Amino acid sequence: MLALVREVSPALGRCELTHLERLPIDPARAADQHRDYTRALQTLGCTLEWLPALPEYPDSVFIEDTAVVLDAIAVVTRPGASSRRGETPSVAAALERHRRVVHIAAPGSLDGGDVLHVDRTLYVGTSARTNAQGIAELERLLQPHGQRVRATALQGCLHLKSAVSFIPPDTVLLNPAWVDPTVFAGLRVVAVDEREPYAANTLTIGGTTLISAAYPRTRQRVEAAGVRTQALDVGELHKAEGALTCMSLLLE
Ligand code: GLY
Numbered sequence: 001m002l003a004l005v006r007e008v009s010p011a012l013g014r015c016e017l018t019h020l021e022r023l024p025i026d027p028a029r030a031a032d033q034h035r036d037y038t039r040a041l042q043t044l045g046c047t048l049e050w051l052p053a054l055p056e057y058p059d060s061v062f063i064e065d066t067a068v069v070l071d072a073i074a075v076v077t078r079p080g081a082s083s084r085r086g087e088t089p090s091v092a093a094a095l096e097r098h099r100r101v102v103h104i105a106a107p108g109s110l111d112g113g114d115v116l117h118v119d120r121t122l123y124v125g126t127s128a129r130t131n132a133q134g135i136a137e138l139e140r141l142l143q144p145h146g147q148r149v150r151a152t153a154l155q156g157c158l159h160l161k162s163a164v165s166f167i168p169p170d171t172v173l174l175n176p177a178w179v180d181p182t183v184f185a186g187l188r189v190v191a192v193d194e195r196e197p198y199a200a201n202t203l204t205i206g207g208t209t210l211i212s213a214a215y216p217r218t219r220q221r222v223e224a225a226g227v228r229t230q231a232l233d234v235g236e237l238h239k240a241e242g243a244l245t246c247m248s249l250l251l252e
Pocket of ligand 1: 016017059065241
């Protein structure tokens, strides 16, 4: 497994915020937490590929939003926030070494954080960042690859993957206040603890599910469902409306 990652911008404090109040962010602390995150990826078997730093792009550590990577093809997105569109050329250049690369074109917009891949279905959040043209474009690009695209409503959070994440082979962890659990019929549904609304974003690699240390009650629920977990402190990145999946692009 290869993980594309990008270091934290010193301007992280000027990041986009949609549902959170702006709090002071310590970029050095965020960088330390990000370093621990990348070490955890390595421990779980990932080889890291560091993309060039983009210090002038506050959100550039959240590389997930810039592409959707499948086995055969990579789709470079057109992020919904115009402040983030300059993040994509270096991602496209990196992905071209590993995949055939195609692009979401204007007026489509799509953030990778809105794309939840479960087997042959891509659930795509109809968030403020991802528009109908972006979803239609993704569907057109992926249809030859046997992937089904399913537009999925969400409310109260930035991205679909703020509301739900997939824990292979058969489980979704979700916040039922933000996404309708019946969308995931056929999968086992575990709900976050209601005191931890942001806890649904987890990242599973090689049978271990990384979960933010900020959400111990939800972690207990996930463990009780028979899932092996590892907690990581990413609290400074949460202030930037980021979470675990946002900070890497994984390639098998
Ligand atoms: N701060 C994360 C984002 O808005 O893209």
